[in-house]
Amino acid sequence: MHDLDQIWRFENSYLKLPSSFYSEISPSSISNPSLLLYNKVLADHLGLKSLNSNENYLTDIFSGNYIPEASRPLAQAYGGHQFGYFNVLGDGRAILLGEVKGVDEKKYDIQLKGAGKTPYSRRGDGRATLYSMLREYLISEAMHGLGIPTTRSLAVVKSEDLVYREKVNEMGVLTRVASSHIRVGTFELAARMGDSDCIRKLFDYTLERHYPELTDVENPVVAFLENVIDRQIHLVNDWMRVGFIHGVMNSDNMSISGETIDYGPCAFMNGFNPNTVFSSIDENGRYAYANQPKMAKWNLMRLAETLLSLIDKDAEKSVELVQPLFDNFEEKFNEVWKNNHLKKIGITKEQSGDQELLNELMNWMEKAKPDFTNTFRGLVNSYLHKDDVFQLEEFQTWKSKWKKRVASADGYEECLIRANPSIIPRNHLVEEALNNGSEGRNLKDFYAILEKLQKPYDSYKSDKFQNPPLSDLGYKTFCGT
Numbered sequence: 392m393h394d395l396d397q398i399w400r401f402e403n404s405y406l407k408l409p410s411s412f413y414s415e416i417s418p419s420s421i422s423n424p425s426l427l428l429y430n431k432v433l434a435d436h437l438g439l440k441s442l443n444s445n446e447n448y449l450t451d452i453f454s455g456n457y458i459p460e461a462s463r464p465l466a467q468a469y470g471g472h473q474f475g476y477f478n479v480l481g482d483g484r485a486i487l488l489g490e491v492k493g494v495d496e497k498k499y500d501i502q503l504k505g506a507g508k509t510p511y512s513r514r515g516d517g518r519a520t521l522y523s524m525l526r527e528y529l530i531s532e533a534m535h536g537l538g539i540p541t542t543r544s545l546a547v548v549k550s551e552d553l554v555y556r557e558k559v560n561e562m563g564v565l566t567r568v569a570s571s572h573i574r575v576g577t578f579e580l581a582a583r584m585g586d587s588d589c590i591r592k593l594f595d596y597t598l599e600r601h602y603p604e605l606t607d608v609e610n611p612v613v614a615f616l617e618n619v620i621d622r623q624i625h626l627v628n629d630w631m632r633v634g635f636i637h638g639v640m641n642s643d644n645m646s647i648s649g650e651t652i653d654y655g656p657c658a659f660m661n662g663f664n665p666n667t668v669f670s671s672i673d674e675n676g677r678y679a680y681a682n683q684p685k686m687a688k689w690n691l692m693r694l695a696e697t698l699l700s701l702i703d704k705d706a707e708k709s710v711e712l713v714q715p716l717f718d719n720f721e722e723k724f725n726e727v728w729k730n731n732h733l734k735k736i737g738i739t740k741e742q743s744g745d746q747e748l749l750n751e752l753m754n755w756m757e758k759a760k761p762d763f764t765n766t767f768r769g770l771v772n773s774y775l776h777k778d779d780v781f782q783l784e785e786f787q788t789w790k791s792k793w794k795k796r797v798a799s800a801d802g803y804e805e806c807l808i809r810a811n812p813s814i815i816p817r818n819h820l821v822e823e824a825l826n827n828g829s830e831g832r833n834l835k836d837f838y839a840i841l842e843k844l845q846k847p848y849d850s851y852k853s854d855k856f857q858n859p860p861l862s863d864l865g866y867k868t869f870c871g872t
Contacts, residue, residue: 392460395448398441401461401489402498408596409589412577413465418455418486419507419517421550421562426450427521427834428528428547433568437493437501437545453546453566455486455506462488466509470583471576471643472693474677479583480576480643481511484519487572498600500572501545504565518554521547521563522829525837526821527654528565533816533844534651539629540622541651543568561829570650573597575694576643582697594701601648612701613712620691620716621723622649627687628727631680632735633812634660634763638670640678642690659815661859662760669818688720734810735767736793737803748789748796755785762859764815771807772850775857812847816840819860 405413431443442449451457458464466482473480486506490498504527505519528544535541545566552562573593581590598605598615605614626649630637637644638656646652656670665681673679678686695713702709729746736752738745756766761780769775770793780786797803824836843856851857 393448393457395442395445396460398439399459399461399489399501400438400491401459401463401501402492403461403463403465403489404498404596404600405465405467405487405490406463408592409586411468411584411589412581412593413467413487414481414510415463415465416486416509417458417464418503420456421454421548421552421564423551424450424454424456424548424564425550426453426546427549427563427828428525428544429453430532430543430545433543433545436495437491437499437568439491449546450548452488453503454548454550454564455503458488464488466511467572467577468511468580469574469576469643470580471574471641472579472690473641473643474673477579479580482509482572483512483515484509484517485567485572497570500567500569502567502569502572504567505562506564516554518552518562519564520554520556520560520829521549522560522825523655524563524565525825525828527567529821529824529837529841529844530654530657530816531567531651532841533847534635536845536847537629537633537812537815539633539635539651540626540649542646563829569646569652570648571597571600571646572652573600573647574643574652575645575647575690576641577647578694578697579642587700590697591701594698597647610702610712612698613716616691616695616698616713617716619647619649619694620720623687623691624720624724624727625649626651627683628724628731630683631728632731632810633815634663634680636660636667636669636678636680637683638668638673638678640683640686640690642693645687645690645694658818660763661817663756663763663766664760665757684721684724688717691720692717731810734806736770737797737800737807737810739800739802739806742796745796748792751789751792755789759783759786761786764812765857765859767807767811768813771804771811772813774852775813808848808850813849813851814843814847814854814856816844817856817859820856 426446426449464486466486468481470479485502485504488501490500493499508517524547528547531541531544545568548564550562554560554562581593602615602618605611608614636658644653658669660667660680667680668676699706699709702712732749733745759780765775820840824840828834828837
C-alpha cells in the first residue's frame with residue numbers, strides 16, 4: 392500500500408448489484424508508461440489536489456500498473472442495440488477502479504480505458520491507440536468547455552507497447568471520469584437476464600445514485616423515465632446547437648445520467664447540411680445530424696420497454712402510463728430547439744414573427760451550406776462573415792430584417808456570445824494536432840487547440856482555429872477499436 396492511496400477514498404457501490412452486472416478484473420500492466428496529460432483542474436474538483444505533484448504515483452495508477460488499496464476494479468456488463476440490432480456487450484477494454492466523491496459531494500466513476508482484456512473483450516485486444524485516447528481527451532474537454540454534459544478526461548498515459556489496427560500504433564490509456572457508466576444498454580441486459588429481481592435492483596441503484604429526489608413520488612419508475620427523457624432532450628439539443636454529430640448513437644452509448652459518452656467517431660459539422668455523416672461505419676446515415684432526435688427517442692423507447700414490469704403488473708396499464716411521454720417527445724424537443732436557436736440569433740423573449748425569422752435563416756443555410764458556427768457567431772463578430780456566401784442577397788436581406796428585430800432588444804450581443812462558440816474542434820485542426828501528438832512528435836499543437844477549446848465563447852480577433860477547411864468532402868471518422 393502506498394501512503395497516497397488514502398487520498399482516493401474509493402467506494403465501490405456497483406458491487407452491490409448482482410454479479411451478472413460486472414466481472415471483477417484488474418488492469419493489465421503496460422511497458423514504460425509516461426504521463427502525457429493530466430487534468431489538474433478536474434483533479435482538484437475530484438478532491439485529488441494532494442496528488443498533483445506525485446507524477447510517478449499518478450503514472451502507475453493511470454497506466455493500470457498499480458491499483459490503490461481501496462479500489463476493487465471491475466468491468467461492467469451491458470447490452471445494447473447497435474444500428475438497430477441487440478447484442479450482449481460489456482466493457483471490452485475499460486476497467487472501473489471505483490468511485491470518488493468530489494468537492495461538490497457528488498460521486499464520480501474513475502475508469503481506465505484501454506486497460507487490457509476483460510471477459511467482454513470478445514475478439515478485441517483490450518487496448519487503445521494513443522491517437523484515439525488523445526482524441527477523446529480533447530473532444531470531451533471541448534464539450535465541457537461548451538457547457539454540454541459530458542464524461543471528462545483526467546489523464547492520458549502513453550506506453551512503449553504497440554497496438555495493431557489498420558497500422559501499427561502507439562498505445563494509450565485514458566482515465567475517464569463520469570457521473571456513472573450506467574447506460575440504456577445496462578437496463579436492456581438486465582431485462583434479458585430472466586430474473587425480475589435484477590431489473591428491480593438496477594433501477595433502485597440508479598434511482599438512488601442519479602435521481603434520489605424521486606424516491607417518494609407516486610410512481611418513481613414513470614418519474615424516472617420522464618427525467619431521463621428530459622435530460623436526453625436537452626443533451627441532444629445541446630449537441631445540435633453547436634453542430635456536434637455523435638456518430639454512433641447505439642443504445643449502449645446513451646448514459647442514464649444524461650452525459651455525452653463514447654466519442655469514437657464523433658465530429659463537428661462545418662458547412663450546414665442536416666444529412667451530415669462522418670462515421671465510416673454509418674453507411675446509411677442512421678445517426679446523421681438531423682436524425683439524432685429520432686434516434687434518441689428510439690433508444691429511450693428501448694429503455695421504457697425494460698421498465699414496464701416495474702410500473703404495474705398489468706402490462707397494458709404500464710404502456711398507458713408511459714405512452715404520453717413519447718407522444719409529447721417531438722413537441723418538447725422542438726420547443727427546446729426553438730429556444731436554443733432563437734438565442735443563437737440574440738432573441739431571449741419570443742415575439743410574433745420570430746419563428747418565421749429563424750425559419751428563413753435555417754432554410755437559407757440548408758440551401759447555401761455556409762459554415763454553421765461562423766453563420767451565428769458572425770452576427771456579433773462580423774469578420775467571420777467575410778466569405779462570399781455571406782454576401783449573397785438572400786442572406787443580406789435576412790440580416791437587415793434581423794437587425795431591425797434586435798435593435799430594441801436589451802443585451803442581444805451578450806446573448807449571441809453566450810449562445811454561439813467562436814471556436815469548435817475543427818476536424819482538420821484536430822487531426823493535425825492528434826497526428827503530431829501520437830506519432831512521436833510533440834503535443835505543442837494539441838495544447839494550443841486545447842487551450843482555446845476550454846474557452847470557446849471568448850471573442851478572438853481572426854484566428855486560425857475559427858477557419859473551416861476548404862472542404863469536408865470525404866472526411867471520415869473511425870471508432871478506433
